[in-house]
Amino acid sequence: MFEIFTQGFSFLNLLSILAFFTTVGLFFCGIPICRQIWKRKDTKEISGAPFLMGVVGGCCWMTYGWLKNDGTVKWVTGCQVILYTTYTIFYWCMTKKKLWITLKVLGVIGICTSLVLGVHFFGMKIFHPLGIVCLTLNIADFAAPLGGIRVVIRRWATSTLPLPLCIANFLVSTEWFLYGLLKNDFYLIFPNGVGSLLAFIQLLLFIVLPRKPGQRAPIVRLWLWIRGVKVEETKEIVAELGECDEKKMNRAQRWSQKIKMNVSTVAENWRM
Structure with missing residues (x-):
């Protein structure tokens, strides 16, 4: 990824640097949730699922990058695993009912361990199944903000949609889509192409709908x-x-x- 400093400038290297910083920046979205938990001194009504899924998704893509020997994917997903593991540990420490979250954490550890062992023992034999899993997780992640589309249509306003997250998703998915094209990697092209389209549709809603009911678009x-x-x-x-x-x-x-x-x-x- 950092070949731009040793092997000279190229569009692929520049895109790798941009994708690294924008994607890792997106992973810091867990900090406001942790701050909210810290103020409450409890995790009541706040789900730890995003943190756990962040660890699983990061581990899937990290093992994928390991198989492909793709430095950019390994660096980015390595940061993702570290950050979301930190969020998960914080969530576990702050929650008062530790039994259920402990079982979930053990399940995540089991999944991640199976991924690493599978790559170690079977190598490229699991490349395509692993790529399909990563592809599915990416599409689900990019489509997550659309979960509130029913509220948007009912209110005829975009106040329930997170504009910064939609912009960040559009930038990140577009960068990885272009990166996948340059690397000729279908498992990067398809999910990020879909993610870029979904994020673009979400941004269009901010143009054709008002921010609050009663206002003009x-x-x-x-x-x-x-x-x-x-x-x-x-x-x-x-x-x-x-x-x-x-x-x-x-x-x-x-x-x-x-x-x-x-x-x-x-x-x-x-x-x-």
């Missing part, structure tokens, strides 16, 4: 700005209807109110 604001129309932000529909009225209304009635409000707003804009 950025693309609508841009259109109004191009036309030179100055219109104040509409208040949230919930505030206009009143909390009591909203509770009494069913979903169809709420959507009807939203449609009426949008039609009246557009009519006002055209009159202006």
Whole structure:
């Protein structure tokens, strides 16, 4: 990965450096969760599954990089295993009910040990099965933010989607997609290509939908700005209807109110 300092500049080496720093930077997303646990002095209502899956995913890709002798993959996933292992140990120390998390940790240790032993004893015979496992884990990881898409559609706003994470996923998946193309590695190309597409779709939602209910979407604001129309932000529909009225209304009635409000707003804009 660091051949750029010894063998001269190349696009592949530069891309390797960028992929290393952006991906490892993404792995630090566990720190805010740990801070939240530290403030609570307990892990109640906070799942340790992301940390455990981070260890498993990192170990899978690390053994894959070991088989391919890919230095970039080994360095990045080595950092991932170290960081997520640290998060897991912290989670275990802070939780009060240690039996269930201990069983999970032992299960993860068993999986990682099996991966290392499998690579050691069977070598390239497990290359394709291991590649499929890594591919599946990557796609599941990139698609995770889409889990809240139902809330986004229901609220017709992107306030529940993490914009920084979506941007980071797009950058990381695109970099690894290009890296896979240069290395002609299908197991890097396919999952990161899908991840880049999913992240791009998530970013489009931030353009075509408002950040909060009742606001205008950025693309609508841009259109109004191009036309030179100055219109104040509409208040949230919930505030206009009143909390009591909203509770009494069913979903169809709420959507009807939203449609009426949008039609009246557009009519006002055209009159202006």
